[in-house]
Amino acid sequence: MTDMKQLEERLKNAFYWFHEYPELSYEEYNTTAKIREILESYHIEILPYDLETGLVAVIRGEQDGPVQMLRCDIDALPIVEQTALSYRSKTEGKMHACGHDMHIVAGLGCAVLLQENRDKLRGTVKVVFQPAEESSLGALKILETDIMENVDFVWGFHADPTNAAGVIGIREGYVTAAVDRFVITVKGIGCHGAHPDDGIDPILVSAAIVQALQSIVSRNVNAFHPSLLSVTRICAGTTWNVIPPEAVMEGTVRTMEREDRVLYEKKVKEIAEKTAQAYGAEAVVQWIAGPPATYNDKKMADLCEQKAKEMGFEVVLEESSMGGDDFAFYEEKIPGCYVKVGTGVGHPIHHPAFAVNPEVLLPTAKYLTEILLG
Numbered sequence: 181m182t183d184m185k186q187l188e189e190r191l192k193n194a195f196y197w198f199h200e201y202p203e204l205s206y207e208e209y210n211t212t213a214k215i216r217e218i219l220e221s222y223h224i225e226i227l228p229y230d231l232e233t234g235l236v237a238v239i240r241g242e243q244d245g246p247v248q249m250l251r252c253d254i255d256a257l258p259i260v261e262q263t264a265l266s267y268r269s270k271t272e273g274k275m276h277a278c279g280h281d282m283h284i285v286a287g288l289g290c291a292v293l294l295q296e297n298r299d300k301l302r303g304t305v306k307v308v309f310q311p312a313e314e315s316s317l318g319a320l321k322i323l324e325t326d327i328m329e330n331v332d333f334v335w336g337f338h339a340d341p342t343n344a345a346g347v348i349g350i351r352e353g354y355v356t357a358a359v360d361r362f363v364i365t366v367k368g369i370g371c372h373g374a375h376p377d378d379g380i381d382p383i384l385v386s387a388a389i390v391q392a393l394q395s396i397v398s399r400n401v402n403a404f405h406p407s408l409l410s411v412t413r414i415c416a417g418t419t420w421n422v423i424p425p426e427a428v429m430e431g432t433v434r435t436m437e438r439e440d441r442v443l444y445e446k447k448v449k450e451i452a453e454k455t456a457q458a459y460g461a462e463a464v465v466q467w468i469a470g471p472p473a474t475y476n477d478k479k480m481a482d483l484c485e486q487k488a489k490e491m492g493f494e495v496v497l498e499e500s501s502m503g504g505d506d507f508a509f510y511e512e513k514i515p516g517c518y519v520k521v522g523t524g525v526g527h528p529i530h531h532p533a534f535a536v537n538p539e540v541l542l543p544t545a546k547y548l549t550e551i552l553l554g
């Protein structure tokens with residue numbers, strides 16, 4: 181039997197290491213090597229997938245049952261850390277500011293505990309250490325393989341600095357939004373700033389498009405469906421007295437319902453193209469689809485709640501977010517559930533002073549284990 185004190189010590193030390201040496205999306209080579217080293221030290225089987233970064237551990241139960249998957253994302257962010265932690269990032273400009281270091285370690289702890297409880301485990305658990313969540317598309321690396329082929333359920337979790345340690349946020353239904361990106365290129369005709377009548381001003385057209393795009397949420401989408409559109413970048417021109425020939429803008433659309441996602445894509449294209457046309461310009465819209473919305477299966481959410489209560493966690497309603505998670509790609513195939521683990525109230529995720537209370541590591545590992553044991 182694993183000594184819990186010893187395991188907790190190891191998990192904390194591993195957490196400090198991962199926090200000190202963060203790696204960005206698709207570059208998680210040392211992170212992957214460290215995960216492998218720890219799993220091997222506990223004699224946990226690693227599946228022979230040829231992933232560039234990330235890996236999959238498997239725990240085979242001694243009883244018949246389903247194949248479950250636990251997703252732990254492993255990448256960090258290009259942020260200069262501003263904490264006073266003794267284990268703050270030693271890699272300038274990179275930081276585990278989304279708690280994925282905690283996800284790795286809780287996943288490792290869970291693998292160790294499941295391995296030890298194989299007699300009670302029905303079926304198989306794949307613990308997937310997934311790369312590049314912050315790119316929104318890392319899950320696709322897993323989906324390119326057959327890792328998920330026989331998986332029946334997928335579980336995910338996220339560090340939550342809006343809640344104290346010991347609090348679990350759970351909600352059935354939608355919890356994160358679908359993430360789409362658009363790029364609009366407005367083609368006008370450049371000319372002298374003093375002779376706008378000689379050209380077609382793409383900046384004026386862009387301004388009209390930005391305004392009109394905001395009418396989608398208020399005039400076209402069902403008022404009971406959460407959604408938003410943000411234009412986040414506009415680029416045009418090089419100086420003060422020349423009207424440029426072109427303007428480029430981009431932004432993001434966030435939706436929960438599939439029908440709204442389709443609607444936005446159609447309306448963004450229509451508004452951009454036709455507004456530009458009305459001004460004598462041309463707009464070309466590029467639509468880049470990201471992950472769909474994350475949707476928590478009711479039965480799975482109920483189990484998460486039951487286990488949390490049995491273990492003495494406080495259960496609160498998980499806040500839904502217009503942020504996204506590529507976890508949703510897995511849920512396009514099979515039922516899933518994604519819970520929020522309170523990591524101590526503090527700075528939000530992606531903030532340079534975000535920090536996870538290390539006291540949550542072992543309890544989170546135990547909680548995930550209980551869920552997977554069913």
Ligand code: NI
Nearest residue numbers: 278279280338
């Ligand atoms: Ni995250």
